[in-house]
Amino acid sequence: MFLETIEEDQATGRVAEIYERQREQLGFVMDAAKCFTARPDLLPIYTDFSDRIRAGFSLGLREWRLITLIAAKHIPSTYCSQVYSKRLIADLGSKDAVLAVQKDFRSAGLSEKDVVMLSYAEKIAKDASHISEADIESLRTVGFSDRQICDIALCAAFRCFVSRFFDATGAGTESAFIDSNEEFRSQMTVGKAL
Numbered sequence: 001m002f003l004e005t006i007e008e009d010q011a012t013g014r015v016a017e018i019y020e021r022q023r024e025q026l027g028f029v030m031d032a033a034k035c036f037t038a039r040p041d042l043l044p045i046y047t048d049f050s051d052r053i054r055a056g057f058s059l060g061l062r063e064w065r066l067i068t069l070i071a072a073k074h075i076p077s078t079y080c081s082q083v084y085s086k087r088l089i090a091d092l093g094s095k096d097a098v099l100a101v102q103k104d105f106r107s108a109g110l111s112e113k114d115v116v117m118l119s120y121a122e123k124i125a126k127d128a129s130h131i132s133e134a135d136i137e138s139l140r141t142v143g144f145s146d147r148q149i150c151d152i153a154l155c156a157a158f159r160c161f162v163s164r165f166f167d168a169t170g171a172g173t174e175s176a177f178i179d180s181n182e183e184f185r186s187q188m189t190v191g192k193a194l
Contacts (some may be wrong), residue, residue, distance in 0.1 A: 005035035015043040031171035032079070032162070040170065045073030046162075053158060058148045062091040064155055066114065067121040069102060071156045074125035076191035077163035083177045083186045095184050102187060113142045117152055124156035167192055 005077060008029055011019045015037055040135040065088045072080035081102070088098045102107035104165050105118045109134045116138050123131050171194060179185045187193070 001035060003035065003038040004130075005034045006040060007034075008150060013046075016039055018043055018047050025175065028174060028176065030174060033167055035166060035169040035171040036131075044194075050158075050162075055155060056151075057155070058145070058151045062088075062151060063090060063114075063152075064118065066101065066118060067096075067152060067155045068159050070105060070118045071125040071159040072122050072163055073102060073190050074122060075160055075163045077159075077167060078189045078191045078194065079166050079173045080159060080163045081188045081190045082173045082179070082194075085184070086177050087180060095179070095181060099184060099187055113144070116142045117144070120152055121156040122154070123158055124153060128157070157185070 008019055008023075012093055018033060020055065022029045022033055031045060033047075036046050054064070065084050068080060068084045069088060072084060085098050085102065088101070089095055092098050092101065097108070101118075105122075106115055110118070120131070120135055120139055123135065136149060139148075139152070143153070178194060179188070
């Protein structure tokens, strides 16, 4: 971490509560949480905002993870790519399936609906100024509602913000998210080296 942040033994109030929740869920506190404590008021705001986005997300957890993986690739964010690729293995059934999606989701055997969703997410991560009404119509044509389209955009754009913030503050990928398979780990290292 590049910035001075609140360590676990120094945390109080909401920061301590958030740290404790992460320890209960993961067994440790992520740098992704700690980096917000260079300004202690930000971690509760970020956590509440993130929780509300996820709670109201109109698509499944699998879709959240797929969108995040593709956005992370183009940001590029090694941290988020490593974290979400590990979580996608169970969703997609194998590391090979995750590798195929990360390499080229258009030829990875996903449904047409998934491909259109990820094409939109990719455009958001690369340059959202190139999105047109035609992109939205493509999403509607394969069955996405406007609320779901909003959520795809929110998920991809949110990832752009947080991933860049993590890199800018020096948050590092925790060993729990770094895969032991060298090929997998290497392909998910899309930005900052591990």
